[in-house]
Amino acid sequence: MHVGFVLNPVAGMGGRVGLKGTDGKVAEAIARGAEPRAPDRARRALERLAVVAPDTTVSTAADPMGERLVRAAGFDPARVVDPFGSSESADPPAPTATTAEHTARVVEAFVGAGGDAGADGDGGADSSAPVDLVLFVGGDGTATDVASALERAGASVPMLGVPAGVKVYSSVFAVSPEDAAEIAATFSRTERREVMDIDEDAYREGEVRPELRAVAHVPVADDLQSSKQTASGTVESLAEGVADDIREREGEGVTFVLGPGSTVGAIKAALGFEPSPIGVDVWRDGEVIVRDGTEAEILAALDEENVIVVSPIGGQGFVFGRGNPQLSPAVIRQCDVRIVASRAKLDDVRALRVDTDDPDLDAELSGWVRVRVGKFETRMMKIV
Template sequence: MRLGFLTNPIAGMGGRVGLKGTDGKLAAARERGAQPRAPDRARRALTALADADADPDLLVWGGPMGGDAARAVGFDPRVLGEPEADDLGDTTAEDTRRAARAFHDAGVDLVLFVGGDGTAADVAETLSGTETPMLGVPAGVKVYSSVFAVSPEDAAAVVTSFDRTERREVTDIDEDSYREGEVQPELRAVAFVPVTDRLQSSKQTGGGTVESLAAGVADEARAHPERTYVLGPGSTLAAVKTELGFDGSPIGVDVWRDGELLARDADEATLLELLDPDGDNEIVVTPIGGQGFVFGRGNPQLSPAVIRRCSVSVVASRDKLDDLHVLRADTDDPALDEELAGWLKVRVGRFETRMTKIV
């Protein structure tokens, strides 16, 4: 494997001294006696990589941005460039971007970076438009994005084992607002990241999560104007309907296609009339919280005849899905229930999905 490795050496310095971040606060952090955190996290990840007998073609950015840590644990890396200044405090976001560009140009299989959400955004924005994957070693104060491994050791395990990637969100927050007690997450980029259960979920508020997944459903719907969408009841689907620009039925089923609301609070007969038996139809439902039913509770108009004419997508907030061990279907058609059973991807964010089983 050809691995690009970089460290934001000042990431996380403001945390232990109560600054809730380091953006624009490095001098204040130093005045309070802050010590670098990221270099130790970098050495932990690289040590775990070495202990796993991994022998990557290791490409780094020089000095405190990767080269020092790699040599400290016994690697002999190829240094593709240096930060503009050797001093720890003078490394910049542009240094990170230059490193990410160089790694991509060198054809790395993965960019492994050590930092926080700001570093993740710099790397992801630089790699935007490419399929070069990235993975974060968490070292920042605020780590809201879903592109980070749970720990440095987990990151090393992912490097040595992943075989496919998926798109995940890079989210950052305004640190000044954060210091005032307000969390305002902002989607900064979408990145290709290894598929693994060793990644953390995106840390968003409940409303932010629903809004994010609603935006994802709406994006997909607008990209498929030929598709008829049958949108089930519930607050999660209400957010989808709002994102699509209409006031839907909160406890009913609505039908939407190509920017037009075809039916509000539709019954089974209306649904069957609107769905093309040979066309492109999709049902979008959310499970009932605490029970996990996607069909058979609260949406009887989604009958077996309707379901059989459609593909099925399930969406749910992370909090709701965390409370459910499995999903269920009770359609009054045992054969259909059996067809629906099995693993499926549940959308939990704009791009993120989670594998969950219908039993």
């Protein structure tokens, strides 16, 4: 197996600082104190790949798009594609200097459409051989860049995503970095799947406009997630029941961290305030104390007793790790977690999932949990 590995080093940086995405917002994310998320997720995928398939041939992109991490995981790259045209003595570009065009150049070189310019073959394998799989780290924007490059090259090489973006609407991603490595090492067939992306400016205004950007060959495995689906059915009774429970705690100083999405949005409306439809709001003793909060703002609002109310995102079954990065491990560890969902949403998922960037926390959250599905009714679901 010859894997072409490429990293979008700034993917996901806008999430925890409340930007709902990073496209065109890298400078603002940094100004808000954002820290890189994607490199650590890349590291996790590569380290797992080195365990499950140590003989894998890996080609990669020059830093900051992959080389250092590939070597640190123990792979000697068969090829290092330099999309920047840098000299060997030059320092690598800053992560913020990377663009969609750089990703496209790397992918096109992987599949033989980029020529040998700027490429260095220093491993034992044939550095000019096309890769068998493009393994990329990023979000929907990166997935679009990879798929578009493959399409322009006329290549049927499959692609697989290590999820690191704020928005992960496409069905080309593995559930976690480790799952991506497992799939890359073991898949035996592919199928055509959709690459979706949304208008981030509209998304920041609370409107989700998913658009089909490409259809790509993707390895088939149970641990590939489905694309997000819009939840169906009404949640009024559920929202009323949860809102009643929250009101009963008024005057006790309990802080409720109310996640994004339509289901929790209905609870916010039942409490009597206009929700941030894709943001996190914080409620205590009958009033909103943080609206559309960042991770830092949420942490500052927490007190002695805190409760997160969250709903799985669309048809994926993700409770944490998709669409709500503000609910970071630091936030989750200070809160009790209450999961709510419509019956229709749960009918569409086999299990619930978490991907918090903290494997230990993911393990702590796993197991059977009670999900509120009505005014009084609950259902047992397993977080895997």
